Every structure is written in C-alpha cells, then in structure tokens.
Amino acid sequence: xxxxxxxxxxxxxxxxxxxxxxxxxxxxxxxxxxxxxxxxxxxxxxxxxxxxxxxxxxxxxxxxxxxxxxxxxxxxxxxxxxxxxxxxxxxxxxxxxxxxxxxxxxxxxxxxxxxxxxxxxxxxxxxxxxxxxxxxxxxxxxxxxxxxxxxxxxxxxxxxxxxxxxxxxxxxxxxxxxxxxxxxxxxxxxxxxxxxxxxxxxxxxxxxxxxxxxxxxxxxxxxxxxxxxxxxxxxxxxxxxxxxxxxxxxxxxxxxxxxxxxxxxxxxxxxxxxxxxxxxxxxxxxxxxxxxxxxxxxxxxxxxxxxxxxxxxxxxxxxxxxxxxxxxxxxxxxxxxxxxxxxxxxxxxxxxxxxxxxxxxxxxxxxxxxxxxxxxxxxxxxxxxxxxxxxxxxxxxxxxxxxxxxxxxxxxxxxxxxxxxxxxxxxxxxxxxxxxxxxxxxxxxxxxxxxxxxxxxxxxxxxxxxxxxxxxxxxxxxxxxxxxxxxxxxxxxxxxxxxxxxxxxxxxxxxxxxxxxxxxxxxxxxxxxxxxxxxxxxxxxxxxxxxxxxxxxxxxxxxxx
Numbered sequence: 001x002x003x004x005x006x007x008x009x010x011x012x013x014x015x016x017x018x019x020x021x022x023x024x025x026x027x028x029x030x031x032x033x034x035x036x037x038x039x040x041x042x043x044x045x046x047x048x049x050x051x052x053x054x055x056x057x058x059x060x061x062x063x064x065x066x067x068x069x070x071x072x073x074x075x076x077x078x079x080x081x082x083x084x085x086x087x088x089x090x091x092x093x094x095x096x097x098x099x100x101x102x103x104x105x106x107x108x109x110x111x112x113x114x115x116x117x118x119x120x121x122x123x124x125x126x127x128x129x130x131x132x133x134x135x136x137x138x139x140x141x142x143x144x145x146x147x148x149x150x151x152x153x154x155x156x157x158x159x160x161x162x163x164x165x166x167x168x169x170x171x172x173x174x175x176x177x178x179x180x181x182x183x184x185x186x187x188x189x190x191x192x193x194x195x196x197x198x199x200x201x202x203x204x205x206x207x208x209x210x211x212x213x214x215x216x217x218x219x220x221x222x223x224x225x226x227x228x229x230x231x232x233x234x235x236x237x238x239x240x241x242x243x244x245x246x247x248x249x250x251x252x253x254x255x256x257x258x259x260x261x262x263x264x265x266x267x268x269x270x271x272x273x274x275x276x277x278x279x280x281x282x283x284x285x286x287x288x289x290x291x292x293x294x295x296x297x298x299x300x301x302x303x304x305x306x307x308x309x310x311x312x313x314x315x316x317x318x319x320x321x322x323x324x325x326x327x328x329x330x331x332x333x334x335x336x337x338x339x340x341x342x343x344x345x346x347x348x349x350x351x352x353x354x355x356x357x358x359x360x361x362x363x364x365x366x367x368x369x370x371x372x373x374x375x376x377x378x379x380x381x382x383x384x385x386x387x388x389x390x391x392x393x394x395x396x397x398x399x400x401x402x403x404x405x406x407x408x409x410x411x412x413x414x415x416x417x418x419x420x421x422x423x424x425x426x427x428x429x430x431x432x433x434x435x436x437x438x439x440x441x442x443x444x445x446x447x448x449x450x451x452x453x454x455x456x457x458x459x460x461x462x463x464x465x466x467x468x469x470x471x472x473x474x475x476x477x478x479x480x481x482x483x484x485x486x487x488x489x490x491x492x493x494x495x496x497x498x499x500x501x502x503x504x505x506x507x508x509x510x511x512x513x514x515x516x517x518x519x520x521x522x523x524x525x526x527x528x529x530x531x532x533x534x535x536x537x538x539x540x541x542x543x544x545x546x547x548x549x550x551x552x553x554x555x556x557x558x559x560x561x
Contacts (some may be wrong), residue, residue: 002135002146002194004361007299008061011188011286012048012200014236016064021303025331029314031184031287031374041156042478043163046170048186048287054088054153055105058204061189062109062149065190071199076144079137080380082106083130083150085123085489087460090155092469103458107513113434115147118523119511121460122491124254124445127294128353129508131192132213135268135421137225138196145162145196146530150295151189158290158471159185161485165223171528175281175313176327178320183256184456186287198360206337206357208302213353214238214530215506217498219447223346224484225260231350232342234449238532239340239352242384248277249336250310250328252301255281256288257315261344266323268342268350270274274325284314298341298355300526305357310334346431347495348488349507371528374557377433377439379552403546405431410522412438416500419557423464423487425543426496429455431535432551433497435561440555444501452506452527453494455544456520460511461490497537505533515540528558534545 008016013023013324023030030048032042041052050057062080066073088100098104102119110117120130127150134146143233162168162185198207201382214232218226226232229241251274251385269275282297289296304311312330338356379388384410386393397407405427409419413434422430437444464487472480486492491509498507506527511520520540525531539553 002138002196002210003198004192004210005195006131008065008066008191009188009299010057010059010061011296012050013285015557016523017299017303019298023307024282024300024311025307027314029285030170030186030502031284033170036509039155041159041287042169045159045163045168049154050187050189051155052153052547054151055188058082058105058109058149058151059112059152060445061151061191061197062147062260065191065193066113066147069193070176073145074114078115079134079146080106080110080113080117080141081130081146082109082117082119083126083148083295084121084152085126089157091463092157092465095138098289101458102460103511103513117513121509121511122345122349123347123489124290124293124349125343125349126291128213128341128343128351129215130276131210131294131298131353132215132351133526134194135210135213136529137522138194139529141196142522142524143436146194147191148188148194148295149191150292152290152292153187154290155315155504156472157469160480161468161488163487164480164482172314172315173257173283174317175257175283175536176266176319176321176325177316178261180257180262182319183258183283184287186289188286188289188292188296190292190299192295192299197463198319199301206359208357211354211356212239213351215349215351215508217495217504217507218348218350219498219502219504222348222492222499225264225344228482229271230265231348231504232265232268232344233271235350235352236268236274237341239354240272243354245273245274247279247336247338249305249539250278250280251336251340251342252297253279253281255283255313257283263321264344266321266325269325270323276329278310278324278326280311280313280328282311285450285515294341294351298353301339301341302355305334305337305339308333308335337398346489347491347507348498349491349495363389372559373409373524374559376557377436378552378554379436381428381432382549383547386435388439393435405546414532422496423462424546425463425490425541426487428549428551429542430496430500431543432553433505436555437501438539447504447506450532451503452533452536453493453497453503453525454508454524454538454543456510456512457490457515457540458512459542459544461488466490471500474527493541506530534558
C-alpha cells in the first residue's frame with residue numbers, strides 16, 4: 001500500500017488536476033478534428049492534442065506535482081518512474097537516437113530532482129504498471145517516495161500507426177456505445193507523488209492509497225483482446241479478493257470505444273460478478289492518452305470521489321456490448337470512497353488497481369516476508385554465439401544463409417510459424433526463451449498462472465522504430481505498415497513468450513539507462529509481493545539488428561522464507 005500525496009495533470013483541458021476535473025465535470029471535451037496535412041500528418045484525424053515537446057511537458061508536470069507537497073523530498077530516497085509507450089519517438093531521425101531514448105529522458109528528469117529513474121513501457125497499461133511498481137518499491141522499503149509520471153505526445157509516427165490499424169474514428173469516440181466506431185488519441189502528462197510513510201501533518205486525515213494491483217496476460221494475441229477476457233478477469237479477481245464490492249463507488253474502465261476492447265471489458269466485469277457496480281470511461285474527454293492514461297484517469301477518479309461524484313461517460317448513449325454492465329451516462333452522486341481502475345493493452349497485458357481513501361495504517365514493512373531467488377537456468381546470446389548454462393549452442397550455418405537467430409530456430413525449435421512474422425527483438429526473445437525452457441525440461445504449453453515474464457533493455461524497440469519510420473517518411477512512398485507498427489511496442493516480446501507458453505501471470509517491460517543487475521533486481525524484488533507468482537522468466541534483451549544484439553535471460557524461482 002502507498003499513500004498518495006500530490007498530483008498534476010497537463011492536458012488540453014488544463015494545467016492542473018483541479019482545472020481538468022472541473023472541465024470534465026462541466027461536460028467539456030478536448031477532442032476536435034484536424035484537417036489532412038496538419039503537422040504534416042497524411043490523413044485527417046480526431047483527438048485531443050497539445051502538440052507539446054515530450055521532455056518539456058514531463059518536466060513541467062513533475063515540477064508542478066512536487067511543488068504542491070508540504071514536505072521536502074530532496075534529501076530522501078526517491079524513485080522516478082516514467083510511464084510511456086513511445087516517448088519522444090517523433091525525434092527519431094532528427095537527432096542522435098540515444099538522445100531521445102526513454103531511458104535518457106527519464107535519467108535527465110531524475111537527475112534534475114535527485115531521483116533514481118525507471119521507465120515502464122508496457123503498452124496501454126503502462127500507467128497502472130508504473131503505479132503498481134511504485135507501490136511495491138515503497139512497500140519493500142527501497143524508497144521513501146516515488147514520483148510517477150505518465151506521458152505520451154502523439155504526432156505523425158503514432159497517429160499514422162493507429163490509422164494503419166484502422167483503429168481511429170473521425171468522430172468523437174463513444175465508449176461502450178452501440179454506435180462506437182473507434183478510438184481518438186489524446187495527449188497529456190500526469191504525475192502522482194506517493195510515499196510509504198505519511199507526513200505528520202496528514203496523519204490524522206483519511207488519505208488516498210494505492211491499496212493493491214495486478215498485471216495479468218491473456219496469452220491469446222499480440223494486438224487483439226481475449227474473447228473470454230481471460231487476463232483482465234484474472235487481474236480483477238486478484239485485485240478484489242477479500243474486498244467488499246459494496247464499497248466500490250465505480251469501476252473506471254479502459255473504454256477505448258473500439259469494438260473488441262469494450263466488449264472484452266464488459267465480459268471481464270460480468271465474469272467477476274461486478275455487473276451491478278457503476279462503470280465509467282474518460283476517453284470521450286481526453287482521448288486515449290496511452291502511457292498517461294493510467295495516471296491521468298486515476299487522478300480524475302480521485303478528484304471525482306472527493307467531490308462525491310461519478311463522472312458520466314462522455315459520448316455514451318445506448319449499450320453496445322454483450323456483457324452485463326452498468327455504464328454511467330451522466331454525472332451522478334456517490335458517498336463511497338474506493339474505486340477500481342483498469343486498463344488493457346497490446347501484448348495481451350491487463351492491469352487493475354484498487355484505489356481507496358481511508359485511515360492511515362502502520363507501515364506495511366512490518367509484515368513483509370523475506371524471499372529468496374533461486375536461479376535455475378541461464379541463456380546468453382550475442383552475434384558471436386549462444387550459450388545455455390555456460391555451454392555453447394552449436395549450429396550449422398556454414399553457408400551463412402540465415403542469421404544466428406534463424407539458424408538456431410531452424411535447428412533447435414523449428415515448429416512455430418509465428419517466428420517468421422516477428423520483428424528482431426521478438427525473435428531474439430523467442431529463441432532465447434525457447435532455449436531456456438528446453439533446458440528447464442518441464443511440461444509446457446498448458447495454462448500457467450504462476451510464472452511472470454519481466455524483461456529489460458535500454459533502446460526499447462529501436463529496430464522496428466526505424467523500419468516503421470521509413471514507411472512514413474516519403475510522401476510519394478507513404479505506406480505505414482500495421483504489422484511493423486505493432487512491433488514498435490517493446491513489450492510485445494513478453495506477449496509473444498506468454499502466447500507461446502500459455503503464461504497468464506504478470507508480463508512487464510522496463511527500460512533502464514544502462515544494463516544494471518542491481519536496478520533489475522530492485523524491480524524483481526517487488527514481484528515477490530504478488531504471492532501468486534512462483535517463478536519469473538527475466539533478464540536483459542536489447543536488439544539493434546542481426547549483428548548487434550545482446551540477451552541474458554534467466555529462469556528464477558521465487559520462494560518465501
């Protein structure tokens with residue numbers, strides 16, 4: 001559990017959380033339509049945009065949130081967690097690549113405020129993944145404070161990608177509605193400051209807390225939600241275990257207004273026996289703000305509960321999903337002080353968080369169990385060769401007709417046709433994980449809820465980023481590829497591994513300024529707080545091209561002492 005001390009939202013609706021909430025409460029939306037050619041974007045589009053500089057808006061939101069504190073955190077140990085899907089991707093090809101890497105932006109912000117940087121890049125669930133990581137880091141005593149900022153600034157790269165997927169609507173989006181026709185993209189920066197110990201001046205009041213949260217995978221498809229809502233249902237079930245549902249003011253859904261996402265969410269809510277709980281969605285006000293969504297929407301929900309209000313779902317008129325759900329159409333009153341925030345994203349990932357306003361309690365540190373990590377197998381690979389538990393993997397590629405990865409695939413795996421659809425990062429992760437799991441020698445390909453997949457790198461999905469940029473740079477040769485665009489999300493590699501092996505546990509992807517075992521284990525240590533996870537497939541995986549890559553993966557068992 002982590003205490004929430006302050007917050008900020010910067011969006012087209014305002015520069016503070018309060019301004020944004022009052023705009024939403026009054027029924028104002030930031031969504032508008034932009035003509036073809038605006039900001040050199042090839043097709044007309046509809047959404048909520050600032051067209052801001054990514055790094056500047058992150059700095060501004062973080063500074064505003066910290067300035068609201070009545071405590072000095074400068075001399076404390078503080079984690080900075082940046083949640084984003086593509087960061088400053090629009091600078092790709094304009095300046096040196098590593099200047100706009102998410103890891104470098106996070107490091108620059110963190111250094112300014114004296115914090116330790118992490119980046120969560122877990123597709124659309126990144127914001128909730130970041131809040132879960134922050135809460136866990138605080139619970140285990142690694143940090144005194146955590147500053148979580150979610151931000152994406154979509155322009156030509158991202159907008160064209162969603163257009164290529166045929167996911168965007170030229171009309172304002174209509175979450176859960178019969179006539180919904182797709183999503184609108186949005187832009188925002190949103191920041192929350194959390195603490196593990198409540199400052200003295202707040203200790204006598206009820207406070208907002210991140211009580212618990214879980215990430216679960218569908219293990220179904222890299223870009224389509226499970227038809228049975230498997231991952232989201234499992235995340236909801238774990239988050240609400242031992243929780244009185246009668247105390248929930250509402251569930252704030254992802255509510256993208258795409259045909260399949262809204263349908264899937266309705267099924268998850270029904271399966272979890274939550275059909276009577278009010279649900280709402282905020283995408284009609286802000287659009288889909290990607291890595292900012294989990295943080296922004298959590299803040300808005302806190303503001304609304306403080307105002308004894310459930311925000312109406314902008315654009316919703318008539319139910320258009322088969323799951324039995326109680327969608328809130330207009331603002332309505334509530335006296336309850338808890339809600340669930342949920343998100344789903346590409347790579348099959350789903351996240352849910354329980355947020356409550358309640359009396360402060362004793363620090364959770366007293367109740368933390370000691371855990372041990374037992375390393376069972378390791379795979380290391382580079383262009384120079386592959387090694388399993390220290391032994392070289394011998395492959396016959398004398399003719400040089402295939403990359404090392406493909407040569408290993410053909411001779412050691414060779415039975416999974418999806419391999420040839422994957423990008424380089426996913427091929428690397430797939431081949432390395434196959435060698436690792438072959439070394440483990442256990443029965444495979446059956447549903448598994450207790451294994452996580454947690455991966456790290458520095459350069460995100462740089463190879464696919466460059467390939468996708470090539471497809472949209474020339475007006476004469478303009479052909480954005482939906483398949484390439486999907487692989488510009490680095491967490492897709494965790495989804496590919498989960499799909500192959502039917503893993504329904506947590507899947508997460510983190511970007512760090514450099515390969516650091518110490519920082520990776522800071523994250524892995526927090527995974528032990530999810531008592532349902534018994535093992536993790538984890539490690540470093542960076543890929544630039546077929547001759548420049550590095551992977552070190554391990555299978556680690558988690559044991560409570």
